[in-house]
Amino acid sequence: MARQATNKLLQKAKKSKSDEFYTQLCDIESELQHYTNCFVNKVVYCNCDDPQISNFFRYFKDNFQKLGLRKLIASCFGNAEIVHGNEHAIRNAYYCEYEGNDIPMNVVNFEGNGDFRSTECIELLKQADVVVTNPPFSLFREFVTQIVHYNKQFLVIGNVNAITYKEIFDLIQNDKAWLGVNLGRGISGFIVPEHYQLYGTEVKINEEGQRIIATNGCLWLTNLELNQRHEDITLKMEYTGNEDKYPKYDNCDGINVNRTQDIPKDYAGLMGVPITFLHKYNPDQFEIVKFRKGDDNKDLKINGKSPYFRILIRNKRLP
Incomplete structure (x- = not known):
């Protein structure tokens, strides 16, 4: 089975x-x-x-x-x-x-x-x-x-x-x-x-x-x-030219990323990633900013709908 x-x-x-x-x-x-x-x-x-x-x-x-x-x-x-x-x-x-x-x-x-x-x-x-x-x-x-x-x-x-x-x-x-x-x-x-x-x-x-x-x-x-926790996540995707794949949140100045492997290597702002990101999380590479909530302290939303739990992160390696 x-x-x-x-x-x-x-x-x-x-x-x-x-x-x-x-x-x-x-x-x-x-x-x-x-x-x-x-x-x-x-x-x-x-x-x-x-x-x-x-x-x-x-x-x-x-x-x-x-x-x-x-x-x-x-x-x-x-x-x-x-x-x-x-x-x-x-x-x-x-x-x-x-x-x-x-x-x-x-x-x-x-x-x-x-x-x-x-x-x-x-x-x-x-x-x-x-x-x-x-x-x-x-x-x-x-x-x-x-x-x-x-x-x-x-x-x-x-x-x-x-x-x-x-x-x-x-x-x-x-x-x-x-x-x-x-x-x-x-x-x-x-x-x-x-x-x-x-x-x-x-x-x-x-x-x-x-x-x-x-x-x-x-x-x-x-x-x-x-x-293992100090090993970088290899980033292959790019935000520039693929903006339609990374919708912005209604209540937060950040983009939604559905999979850890899709984190763009050229985006310096806030990104909402799934909780499974934590399995690959390197604190030297990323900063964890917030969990689940937007600027209004309500659940993150895209076009009025909330994705499953998201962690807001920022790439420390980008200015």
């Missing part, structure tokens, strides 16, 4: 606060390979992860020495159903600390429920240098806000619509966070429990008997340095 380009499942999860989307090891490995130098002598905290089943914990434990980690901490929310293959159980809230094969793993039960917002989890967060996990989609903006508040580095996976949240967009605009390497189809799918309804999304069963749903609507968000 061909994968359908839909965010319905993730939107349903947000509305119902069903957050049992577990990241596959293959997707973690695919993204983490780009940050191998970011973990030397660091304490990594996976604060939405049951060490018994979390692929984030598995990845960092298996690569502990290779990455040069100082400590790995993982904690999980209690009173939640866990699914591993065909086995179901109710887990207790606890955390564990791993410091290498030569040191016994420290496992401690929480007094509370292990919510990442709890005092116990915040105390663990304070010890950490980097947070890497798949946070609850319904609490994504609150999760990221907390990490930023405690001045931690992070690499987290979430719904692509998180870009449109004011808290997240402000971080990106101010160069305090950026998109990771994999986006959309670059993330192959999530492990979900059997009780999840399927909303037109491709489903398969892996070798461990787990149900995998594939979506096109996820991204990695991080503040770990990436060489």
